Amino acid sequence: MLTETQISDFEDAHGVRLPEEFRQFLTRIGHGGYGPTYGLLPMERWVGRGDRGHPAESFPIAPDDAVPTGPDDRGHLAGSFPGTITVVYRGCSDFTLLVVTGPGRGRLVEVNAEGFFAPLFHADSDFLSWYERWLDFVLTGHRDLNWFAHQMAGSEDQLVATLLDDELPARRRAAAYTFITYPDPSAALPETLLRALAAETHPAVRETILRALAAQGEHGRDLLITALSDPVADVRSLAAVLMAASTPQIRPLPTRRREALERRLAHETDDSVRETIQRMLKHST
Numbered sequence: 599m600l601t602e603t604q605i606s607d608f609e610d611a612h613g614v615r616l617p618e619e620f621r622q623f624l625t626r627i628g629h630g631g632y633g634p635t636y637g638l639l640p641m642e643r644w645v646g647r648g649d650r651g652h653p654a655e656s657f658p659i660a661p662d663d664a665v666p667t668g669p670d671d672r673g674h675l676a677g678s679f680p681g682t683i684t685v686v687y688r689g690c691s692d693f694t695l696l697v698v699t700g701p702g703r704g705r706l707v708e709v710n711a712e713g714f715f716a717p718l719f720h721a722d723s724d725f726l727s728w729y730e731r732w733l734d735f736v737l738t739g740h741r742d743l744n745w746f747a748h749q750m751a752g753s754e755d756q757l758v759a760t761l762l763d764d765e766l767p768a769r770r771r772a773a774a775y776t777f778i779t780y781p782d783p784s785a786a787l788p789e790t791l792l793r794a795l796a797a798e799t800h801p802a803v804r805e806t807i808l809r810a811l812a813a814q815g816e817h818g819r820d821l822l823i824t825a826l827s828d829p830v831a832d833v834r835s836l837a838a839v840l841m842a843a844s845t846p847q848i849r850p851l852p853t854r855r856r857e858a859l860e861r862r863l864a865h866e867t868d869d870s871v872r873e874t875i876q877r878m879l880k881h882s883t
Contacts (some may be wrong), residue, residue, distance in 0.1 A: 657681030666716035
């Protein structure tokens with residue numbers, strides 16, 4: 599743990615006031631150590647080189663404004679993260695930052711220092727909620743913690759309510775991501791995900807629902823057939839890949855899925871989708 603004096607000295611040196619939840623963690627629970635990926639960083643590594651070294655300047659991105667789906671497109675600001683401190687190093691050029699100055703103050707944000715993907719805010723409201731979710735995911739047995747940055751806290755009923763009713767695509771997407779690794783889902787979950795897929799208006803959220811369906815086993819992958827008629831080509835391609843990719847090459851693709859892919863291929867007008875379907879059919883014979 600850190601003392602109030604140590605924290606105040608850091609704040610004075612960098613012209614910031616740390617978010618209160620983070621201060622509580624540092625003075626009452628711990629400093630560095632156990633946490634996502636390689637663990638929480640100690641104070642001496644919070645402020646890095648370059649644009650990660652100016653925590654007093656405002657981090658310009660507000661949380662929940664949009665669903666980031668590609669590289670950081672902020673021009674000369676790509677890879678620039680003022681107003682933050684680094685709390686987790688995730689390997690290569692990936693970092694988890696805590697916003698200390700700006701509209702997202704108190705929130706955690708996932709970034710890539712080379713701009714390979716746009717900054718992604720974690721769904722949690724503050725540091726303590728974020729860390730508690732990490733502990734919950736570990737203790738309850740989420741199948742793969744590599745998705746942690748994209749997910750959110752909640753029971754199955756709470757996540758379903760978010761997926762079906764939340765106004766923010768970023769939160770609906772986080773709920774869908776959580777179902778990819780959710781331990782002990784109910785037998786009704788695949789049909790619920792299918793209902794959410796039919797109602798979803800954002801293509802990136804629909805893609806995530808497809809991944810969640812595929813994670814539910816053979817029944818979930820059978821339900822992916824409906825997405826072969828999605829209006830967005832990338833969604834159709836992903837559906838084709840997920841329908842076949844989890845099937846070992848030594849085992850033929852189930853007849854229902856193979857016939858659905860063949861029917862789609864006969865009517866598909868997008869060349870990239872046609873190529874994807876042909877590849878899946880060939881590799882799963």
